[in-house]
Amino acid sequence: MPANVSRCRVCKEPAVIDLPRHNAHFCGEHLVQLCNRQMAKAIEDWEMFTPQDRLLVAVSGGKDSLAVWDMLVAAGYQADGLYLGLGIGEYSDDSGGYVRRFADERGLKLITVDLRADYGYDVPTAAVATKRVPCSACGLSKRHLFDRAAVDGGYDAVVTGHNLDDEAAVLFGNTLRWEIDYLGRQLPVLPAANGFPRKCKPLVRLTERETAAYCLIRGIDYVVEECPMAAGNRHLAYKEALNSIEQQSPGAKAAFYLNFLTKMSPLLAGSTAAARGDVGTCGRCGAPTTGDVCAFCRLIEKSSTHEAVPVEFVLDKRIRR
Amino acid sequence: MKVVLRNPKREVELPGGRSVNRLLDDLELSREAHLIIRNGTLVPGDARLDDADVIEVRPVISGGST
Numbered sequence A: 001m002p003a004n005v006s007r008c009r010v011c012k013e014p015a016v017i018d019l020p021r022h023n024a025h026f027c028g029e030h031l032v033q034l035c036n037r038q039m040a041k042a043i044e045d046w047e048m049f050t051p052q053d054r055l056l057v058a059v060s061g062g063k064d065s066l067a068v069w070d071m072l073v074a075a076g077y078q079a080d081g082l083y084l085g086l087g088i089g090e091y092s093d094d095s096g097g098y099v100r101r102f103a104d105e106r107g108l109k110l111i112t113v114d115l116r117a118d119y120g121y122d123v124p125t126a127a128v129a130t131k132r133v134p135c136s137a138c139g140l141s142k143r144h145l146f147d148r149a150a151v152d153g154g155y156d157a158v159v160t161g162h163n164l165d166d167e168a169a170v171l172f173g174n175t176l177r178w179e180i181d182y183l184g185r186q187l188p189v190l191p192a193a194n195g196f197p198r199k200c201k202p203l204v205r206l207t208e209r210e211t212a213a214y215c216l217i218r219g220i221d222y223v224v225e226e227c228p229m230a231a232g233n234r235h236l237a238y239k240e241a242l243n244s245i246e247q248q249s250p251g252a253k254a255a256f257y258l259n260f261l262t263k264m265s266p267l268l269a270g271s272t273a274a275a276r277g278d279v280g281t282c283g284r285c286g287a288p289t290t291g292d293v294c295a296f297c298r299l300i301e302k303s304s305t306h307e308a309v310p311v312e313f314v315l316d317k318r319i320r321r
Numbered sequence B: 001m002k003v004v005l006r007n008p009k010r011e012v013e014l015p016g017g018r019s020v021n022r023l024l025d026d027l028e029l030s031r032e033a034h035l036i037i038r039n040g041t042l043v044p045g046d047a048r049l050d051d052a053d054v055i056e057v058r059p060v061i062s063g064g065s066t
Helices: A028-045 A063-074 A089-106 A115-119 A123-130 A134-152 A164-176 A180-184 A208-218 A234-248 A252-268 A295-303 A311-320 B020-026
Strands: A017-019 A024-026 A054-059 A078-085 A110-114 A157-159 A198-200 B002-005 B010-013 B034-038 B041-043 B054-059
Touching (some): A017 A208, A024 A028, A028 A063, A054 A063, A063 A078, A063 A089, A063 A208, A078 A089, A089 A110, A089 A311, A123 A134, A123 A295, A123 A311, A134 A295, A164 A208, A164 A234, A164 A252, A180 A252, A208 B034, A208 B041, A234 A252, B020 B034, B020 B054
Parallel strands (some): A054 A078, A078 A110, A157 A198, B002 B054
Antiparallel strands (some): A017 A024, B002 B010, B034 B041
């Protein structure tokens, strides 16, 4: 063994990854330990859930959602999966395959909802029908259907794989526009209220590089390719900007987001629509909403009556922009 | 060494004799946004790469605006 190889901070065996924000290298075993400890700290610090709770994990086939499902099961939590078929061509076919294999190999329960089969539309069609970016229809569909599945299934909480990079990028975007309502509810756990289930993000203390490395070390196959609909979106541009800062100043992303939670969030409590008690019930589906009809029902109304749009049409349109 | 890149998937041939971090800098890729897998094994930023290595540059950034 060459003497000059970098070594794990914990056991001094050869390292597989350097984490500048921790000023340390780790071997595979101790990177997994670090990830598990960071998740446990997030769950404890923000009182997300207990081992007695039934959890519904929103899984996409990507590294973060499969990593959080794997970590939760390994830690002894009762966690079922929910996969939403978005109808994004081959990307959705591949993503669904990764999720099904993960669940099958571990004997885990997986619930599947398909936008086209169950609601009469898909993300490319919704993007064209609503004249908005695909991520808008995708995010709206996910939030509504994850909430509904959790409430209908009697789950205690919805768990998502949002990581530190996701949260820092959203915080960056909301701060650029001073979106006070969004900033007020950007928390790692949102309690059940007004018909919404509890929502938890146990990976907010881990970066994407760390969750990807976790999957590699644990042998978790995930969809590596980026969603073709997301290419060029603002969220990715914010991540790129933050990573540029992080490379110059390791730990900057964690300080930006985690200090927001401790120093700024308490000042914004009570400023959201939910906190003001402005939430009513959708006249069509009964979901919580601030209007007469919820955004998801309005999305179905526009999209399910629209002629199906092939994914290539939306991609070509985005490339030409 | 053979270097496999993603999004879109492609291969390029580059001389070895450089570190992982140097390779990412030469490719103008963010160290924060990528992992390097050498001959099937994850390696840290200061690992030296050789001419005979097969390298995968794996991007880790994902996500829409949900």
